[in-house]
Amino acid sequence: MVSTNSTTAFNNVFLFLLVISVVLLAAITFTMIYFVIKYNRKKNPTPVNIESHLLLEITWIVIPTALVLAMFYYGWIGFTSMRTVPPDAMTVKATGRMWSWQFEYENGIKSKELKVPLGKPVKLLITSLDVLHSLFIPVYRIKEDAVPGRETYLWFLPDKEGEYDLFCSEYCGVQHSSMISKVIVIGEDDFHAWYREAGRTETGAKEEGTLSGDKLLEDRGCLDCHSVDGTIEVGPSFKGLFGRKVVVTSGGKERELIADETYIKKSIIHPDADVVKGFDDIMPSQEENVTNEELDVIIEYLKELR
Numbered sequence: 136m137v138s139t140n141s142t143t144a145f146n147n148v149f150l151f152l153l154v155i156s157v158v159l160l161a162a163i164t165f166t167m168i169y170f171v172i173k174y175n176r177k178k179n180p181t182p183v184n185i186e187s188h189l190l191l192e193i194t195w196i197v198i199p200t201a202l203v204l205a206m207f208y209y210g211w212i213g214f215t216s217m218r219t220v221p222p223d224a225m226t227v228k229a230t231g232r233m234w235s236w237q238f239e240y241e242n243g244i245k246s247k248e249l250k251v252p253l254g255k256p257v258k259l260l261i262t263s264l265d266v267l268h269s270l271f272i273p274v275y276r277i278k279e280d281a282v283p284g285r286e287t288y289l290w291f292l293p294d295k296e297g298e299y300d301l302f303c304s305e306y307c308g309v310q311h312s313s314m315i316s317k318v319i320v321i322g323e324d325d326f327h328a329w330y331r332e333a334g335r336t337e338t339g340a341k342e343e344g345t346l347s348g349d350k351l352l353e354d355r356g357c358l359d360c361h362s363v364d365g366t367i368e369v370g371p372s373f374k375g376l377f378g379r380k381v382v383v384t385s386g387g388k389e390r391e392l393i394a395d396e397t398y399i400k401k402s403i404i405h406p407d408a409d410v411v412k413g414f415d416d417i418m419p420s421q422e423e424n425v426t427n428e429e430l431d432v433i434i435e436y437l438k439e440l441r
């Protein structure tokens with residue numbers, strides 16, 4: 136028996152456990168108080184040795200066993216519905232990185248928010264570019280680790296229009312708390328209109344070579360740590376970076392160099408080679424995240440950001 140909507144299955148398990156716990160707590164507490172009064176030492180000065188009581192022993196074996204098996208049964212239903220993805224599900228790749236989420240659709244659209252159509256199951260293929268993250272969507276009661284070098288999955292059925300929180304629930308560094316995004320559930324027609332339009336813009340820009348540097352920086356998560364207005368965040372600001380003198384630590388030695396094209400490209404692919412003085416060596420390599428072509432676009436954009 137696999138429920139089509141795992142959220143309902145999870146809610147049922149939770150409710151079941153809650154009811155059992157409350158009933159047991161009340162029953163045990165009541166019995167305890169009752170016994171304390173009934174078997175008070177003043178009323179029973181001489182202790183009596185109680186011999187076995189068959190019915191009582193059967194009762195305390197049968198009832199807990201039945202309860203535990205029932206818990207397992209409901210848990211199993213929740214688990215199987217969580218792991219069994221409906222065949223008509225729409226697949227979206229979800230990538231965790233320090234410190235944002237990126238969602239990639241089958242037609243190549245990349246988005247920082249998860250836009251989905253109402254009533255269609257969504258399968259998320261989850262991975263990480265750097266450290267362990269965990270994708271958590273409380274409203275659907277689902278959570279799964281994002282593991283570098285491995286693909287995990289989740290699915291859910293968006294059954295109501297609206298915007299819901301989505302965040303990282305595995306502490307992944309200083310900006311962990313900013314890994315918050317949204318699941319946006321919209322009507323199917325609206326979704327398809329957006330999907331087609333965004334897909335066209337995305338592939339169009341690639342073909343025409345009109346990728347914009349600021350959009351790339353935003354999409355690839357660069358702006359999660361680097362500002363373009365001079366504000367110092369986790370990493371140095373991009374403003375005025377190109378052509379500036381920078382002091383870096385390379386293999387333990389401090390040196391000064393000019394932030395030219397070679398240096399910037401190298402720092403994107405091998406961020407640990409020359410770490411800017413005053414900042415920690417925490418940036419993961421973006422080798423898998425950008426193409427050579429995109430690197431050129433980014434460099435051109437940085438040149439303008441003086």
Ligand SMILES: [Cu+2]
Pocket residue numbers: 231267268269303304305306307311314
């Ligand atoms: Cu994270």
